Amino acid sequence: MKQYILPSLKLTLVMIILCAVLYPMLISGVAKLSPGAGKGETVEVDGKVVGYKLIGQSFTADKYFWGRPSAVNYNAAGSAGSNKAASNPDYIQTVKDRIDSFLIHNPGIKKNEIPAEMVTASGSGLDPDISVKSALVQVKRIAATRQLSEDLLRNLITANSISSFVAPEKVNVLKLNIALDKLK
Amino acid sequence: MNTEISGVLLSFALTLLIAFPLGKYIANVFKGEKTFTDFMNPVEKFIYRFSGIDPKKEMNWKQHMAALLSINLVWLVYAFFLLLFQADLPLNPDGNPNMTPDLSFNTAISFLVNCNLQHYSGESGLTYLTQLLVITFLQFVSAATGVAAVAVLFRAFAEKTTEKLGNFFVFFTKTITRILLPLSIVIAFVLAFNGTPASFDGKDSIVTLQGDSVQVSRGPAAGMIAIKHLGTNGGGWFGANSAHPLENPNYVTNMVEIIAQVILPMALIFAFGFFIKRKKLGYVIFGVMTAGMLSFMIPNMISELSPNPALQKLGLADAVAMEGKETRIGVAASAYWQVMTTVISTGSVNSMHDSSMPMSGAMQMLGMMTNCFYGGKGVGLLNYFVFLIIAVFISGLMVGRTPEFLGRKVEAREMKIASIIALLHPFLILVGTALSAWVSVRHPEADWAVKPSAWLNNPGSHGFSEMLYEYTSSSANNGSGFEGLGDNNIFWNVTTGLVMILGRFLPIIGPIAIAGLLARKKYIPETAGTLQPDTATFGIMTYAVIMILAALAFFPALTLGPIAEYFQIY
Numbered sequence: 001m002k003q004y005i006l007p008s009l010k011l012t013l014v015m016i017i018l019c020a021v022l023y024p025m026l027i028s029g030v031a032k033l034s035p036g037a038g039k040g041e042t043v044e045v046d047g048k049v050v051g052y053k054l055i056g057q058s059f060t061a062d063k064y065f066w067g068r069p070s071a072v073n074y075n076a077a078g079s080a081g082s083n084k085a086a087s088n089p090d091y092i093q094t095v096k097d098r099i100d101s102f103l104i105h106n107p108g109i110k111k112n113e114i115p116a117e118m119v120t121a122s123g124s125g126l127d128p129d130i131s132v133k134s135a136l137v138q139v140k141r142i143a144a145t146r147q148l149s150e151d152l153l154r155n156l157i158t159a160n161s162i163s164s165f166v167a168p169e170k171v172n173v174l175k176l177n178i179a180l181d182k183l184k
Numbered sequence: 185m186n187t188e189i190s191g192v193l194l195s196f197a198l199t200l201l202i203a204f205p206l207g208k209y210i211a212n213v214f215k216g217e218k219t220f221t222d223f224m225n226p227v228e229k230f231i232y233r234f235s236g237i238d239p240k241k242e243m244n245w246k247q248h249m250a251a252l253l254s255i256n257l258v259w260l261v262y263a264f265f266l267l268l269f270q271a272d273l274p275l276n277p278d279g280n281p282n283m284t285p286d287l288s289f290n291t292a293i294s295f296l297v298n299c300n301l302q303h304y305s306g307e308s309g310l311t312y313l314t315q316l317l318v319i320t321f322l323q324f325v326s327a328a329t330g331v332a333a334v335a336v337l338f339r340a341f342a343e344k345t346t347e348k349l350g351n352f353f354v355f356f357t358k359t360i361t362r363i364l365l366p367l368s369i370v371i372a373f374v375l376a377f378n379g380t381p382a383s384f385d386g387k388d389s390i391v392t393l394q395g396d397s398v399q400v401s402r403g404p405a406a407g408m409i410a411i412k413h414l415g416t417n418g419g420g421w422f423g424a425n426s427a428h429p430l431e432n433p434n435y436v437t438n439m440v441e442i443i444a445q446v447i448l449p450m451a452l453i454f455a456f457g458f459f460i461k462r463k464k465l466g467y468v469i470f471g472v473m474t475a476g477m478l479s480f481m482i483p484n485m486i487s488e489l490s491p492n493p494a495l496q497k498l499g500l501a502d503a504v505a506m507e508g509k510e511t512r513i514g515v516a517a518s519a520y521w522q523v524m525t526t527v528i529s530t531g532s533v534n535s536m537h538d539s540s541m542p543m544s545g546a547m548q549m550l551g552m553m554t555n556c557f558y559g560g561k562g563v564g565l566l567n568y569f570v571f572l573i574i575a576v577f578i579s580g581l582m583v584g585r586t587p588e589f590l591g592r593k594v595e596a597r598e599m600k601i602a603s604i605i606a607l608l609h610p611f612l613i614l615v616g617t618a619l620s621a622w623v624s625v626r627h628p629e630a631d632w633a634v635k636p637s638a639w640l641n642n643p644g645s646h647g648f649s650e651m652l653y654e655y656t657s658s659s660a661n662n663g664s665g666f667e668g669l670g671d672n673n674i675f676w677n678v679t680t681g682l683v684m685i686l687g688r689f690l691p692i693i694g695p696i697a698i699a700g701l702l703a704r705k706k707y708i709p710e711t712a713g714t715l716q717p718d719t720a721t722f723g724i725m726t727y728a729v730i731m732i733l734a735a736l737a738f739f740p741a742l743t744l745g746p747i748a749e750y751f752q753i754y
Contacts, residue, residue, distance in 0.1 A: 001253065001254050004255065008255035010234060011237070012255065019324040023365065024316050027372045031373075031377075038381055038382035050391070050392060051393060056429070057392040076401055077387060078401070079422050079424035079427075080305070082507065084507060086494040092494055115500065116502050116504045116505075117506045120506045123533075124422075124424035127510050127511055129512050166191030168188060168435075
């Protein structure tokens with residue numbers, strides 16, 4: 001074994017330089033040409049950064065569309081799911097509480113209209129999207145809060161939804177809310 | 185839902201489409217034939233000269249293993265100390281702390297052995313320096329170690345009787361320069377241009393549209409995420425792994441990442457067939473592995489796509505099992521990933537496995553318990569080879585002939601090694617789980633960083649599954665987890681560290697020893713009575729051996745975990 005230690009040390013050194021220094025520097029250098037220059041693409045409103053395009057945000061006010069529940073409260077300093085199992089009674093209680101709070105904030109909506117997505121936490125805690133169904137169920141609340149017509153909001157959702165031939169249809173919540181603010 | 189299923193089928197089709205020619209290419213690389221990557225020749229020559237390696241010097245199986253273990257030892261020491269002192273080294277913009285010795289022990293082993301079990305979160309547990317110089321580095325070299333090991337198997341059966349099985353350092357170097365680096369660069373570019381960060385800037389602080397102050401973790405992640413999948417490593421840059429929107433920005437990147445992790449294990453099977461000039465054997469192995477994968481994929485897919493009964497009772501509009509899943513990825517692509525990442529030993533996740541349905545949890549664990557349906561890069565084929573030898577032996581007994589494989593007699597010594605390796609995996613998993621269950625019941629207040637009474641994130645049988653999953657993942661060198669488990673404490677760091685290291689090197693040494701011993705034996709020409717390993721009959725035989733061994737070893741433990749949970753909620 002001894003005869004292999006010295007070549008191993010030298011080979012390790014070369015590979016560190018190749019795989020852990022040159023390679024990341026190459027990627028980092030080329031990524032400067034990408035949107036966001038490799039720092040993450042930000043979203044601005046009136047010249048002020050209000051968020052990252054891919055990172056979800058917490059929306060709790062009635063006048064905004066809400067995203068999904070988050071185990072890290074949408075603070076992207078970290079990321080995590082709840083890791084709760086379907087068989088966990090405490091978890092089911094949490095979901096029930098979320099349903100109750102959703103019903104209080106959304107008068108006129110019945111329980112059987114709420115998609116499960118809106119009361120279950122995402123994997124990362126930073127999910128930037130909701131499905132179109134989850135956006136539509138919030139239309140009544142936002143129309144009442146903002147005194148806008150429901151049709152106008154539905155059109156806004158359609159205009160901001162993204163679908164492709166294999167991926168699930170989705171709406172970016174931050175983008176939708178920025179468009180919503182611009183309506184007034 | 186149908187569109188989601190077509191996304192999954194498209195992923196698999198594309199994987200196969202890439203893996204087949206890639207297999208041919210890998211066989212040519214290891215044969216030393218002309219390939220389009222010959223422009224790397226001068227780079228390789230420089231590497232050999234600098235390191236004092238004579239690329240023409242061939243090794244026998246023992247020398248191969250000595251070289252493999254020597255260089256792995258160097259990496260272990262290097263990684264351990266860098267992690268231990270990372271806070272005071274450069275490239276730490278977020279001011280993250282040093283690792284504790286037990287966490288450093290666990291993390292160094294975890295990445296060394298291609299497991300990538302993570303008892304920390306990338307955002308707070310590592311610095312950019314260690315993310316690159318330890319994590320990314322080990323993701324490259326541990327993957328190349330697996331491929332270099334399986335190349336010995338290729339050589340052992342390519343010739344009739346031989347001691348000379350190529351040079352470990354050459355296999356290792358070529359794997360990096362001609363397979364891993366070029367492919368990683370392509371994938372990293374795709375990720376970077378879809379929004380994955382790649383710059384060295386630290387955490388950003390922003391005020392959101394609603395007026396909350398939050399931070400956003402970033403870093404040179406794109407390169408690491410490429411090799412993490414390509415090398416079947418699986419350790420995430422961010423805590424949430426590929427569920428994180430920066431680590432896996434959209435459906436396209438999701439597809440790229442899932443394809444990237446499957447292509448090399450699959451390509452190596454074809455490469456084996458091409459290399460030993462028995463293409464049909466490669467196809468039969470591929471067929472058995474695909475059948476094995478589907479045996480877990482179909483139940484997992486059904487259980488994830490069916491409504492969650494616990495949510496159904498609440499009377500919502502639907503009861504889709506979206507807990508722990510991301511909207512842009514959806515249920516079908518999450519379920520496909522859950523099975524692929526566990527059969528293939530990647531262990532990256534795009535949904536939280538802890539929140540998947542009970543039957544899915546069972547399938548994910550079975551994927552790791554069998555650990556050879558495609559399996560990890562290189563090591564998957566080596567594990568399969570062990571079962572293949574057992575199947576040869578049993579078939580031999582059934583027809584009353586001395587068992588032979590590809591013209592070599594399989595005798596007592598090889599069988600002993602195969603049996604020990606086949607039994608090691610259940611031994612490590614079950615003993616570990618039993619120990620942890622005992623500690624959590626008998627010593628709930630032990631004074632560790634996380635008290636045993638606080639280990640489990642879910643009560644009852646699912647809590648047991650969390651412990652069973654952790655040891656299964658460690659021994660299979662998978663690295664995914666039921667992440668609710670409170671695992672960053674001395675008990676879990678040390679025990680899983682030991683399980684990982686045993687679960688890596690013994691299952692490499694064992695099959696290589698068998699291959700080396702067989703290669704040395706006198707070649708017996710085929711006769712009418714010779715067992716044909718490249719037939720469907722023998723394929724079914726191997727499948728049965730793998731499944732029966734897994735069922736015998738693991739069914740009792742699965743009954744206490746996911747199966748009990750299933751009956752609790754359905």
